[in-house]
Amino acid sequence: MLSKIKNIISNVPVNIYRKYFSNTTNESMYKDRLDFDADIHQQLVEQHNKREILPKISAVIRVKNGSEYIEASILSIVPIVSEVVIVDNNSTDNTIEIVEKLANELKGICDFNISSYDSIIEFAGKGYSERLKNNPNGSLAKFYNYSFSLAKHEYVMKWDAHAIMFDKANHEIQNKIKNKPDAISFRALEFYGKSMNEELRIYNKDIGIDYIDGDDYELLSFNKIGQESLRVKKIKIPAYYHIKRLSYNKLLRVNNNNIIEEKYK
Numbered sequence: 001m002l003s004k005i006k007n008i009i010s011n012v013p014v015n016i017y018r019k020y021f022s023n024t025t026n027e028s029m030y031k032d033r034l035d036f037d038a039d040i041h042q043q044l045v046e047q048h049n050k051r052e053i054l055p056k057i058s059a060v061i062r063v064k065n066g067s068e069y070i071e072a073s074i075l076s077i078v079p080i081v082s083e084v085v086i087v088d089n090n091s092t093d094n095t096i097e098i099v100e101k102l103a104n105e106l107k108g109i110c111d112f113n114i115s116s117y118d119s120i121i122e123f124a125g126k127g128y129s130e131r132l133k134n135n136p137n138g139s140l141a142k143f144y145n146y147s148f149s150l151a152k153h154e155y156v157m158k159w160d161a162h163a164i165m166f167d168k169a170n171h172e173i174q175n176k177i178k179n180k181p182d183a184i185s186f187r188a189l190e191f192y193g194k195s196m197n198e199e200l201r202i203y204n205k206d207i208g209i210d211y212i213d214g215d216d217y218e219l220l221s222f223n224k225i226g227q228e229s230l231r232v233k234k235i236k237i238p239a240y241y242h243i244k245r246l247s248y249n250k251l252l253r254v255n256n257n258n259i260i261e262e263k264y265k
Contacts, residue, residue, distance in 0.1 A: 021166040047079035058083040058151035059159045064264050066161030067093040068247050076165040083111040087147040123260050124217035140218040141211040157202045162244035169239035176233040182207050183232045186239035
């Protein structure tokens, strides 16, 4: 009995992870690594096949200098999206080269639409609305509205180059979208523990959502029906890992007040 208790305790972290973030079965968990690889491959095939009979999703990624994570970010959602729309905002790293290579590798699995947006976009955060007065073309709302207009499928997903979708969330999204809700909301688990708000991340284009500029960042605007009338499905547990700030390790010699400017220069 004591050995069983010790085994249960020692597996608490992995069991918590599997319960909330992974769809792996108990049976698969203890398999040889090659057998586990085969199980995951089969799971991805099944998700892809299921994707083909569900309402289709276009993931929209607005990006600047996203080379650290963008491949992993896209691969984490490929099982559930039929199109990835990349809108690059003057990247100075090799973001586009990475995306173009990945698009070629995923040919026949997922469609890609790669575009550019050349205006100098203002950073979200305090002082955003004041900065926008001096640079009206730097509107995040205009950038977002343009980017989402490029999506070709029934549903669009607001996605980020520094986000990694959890396996469990992919299954949750497929289970919820089959009933054709107006929108699906979920939140992130941030690497360093920052509290993250729940957002409408997936929505049907027909409900008429646009973005407008707020004081600190872009906000959703509901043009056809009020927000209170939306049929929203919620994913209650964190759906993705937000890892942008890992890249700040490259900027340790930069003044704290200039981190964002340095990353996106």
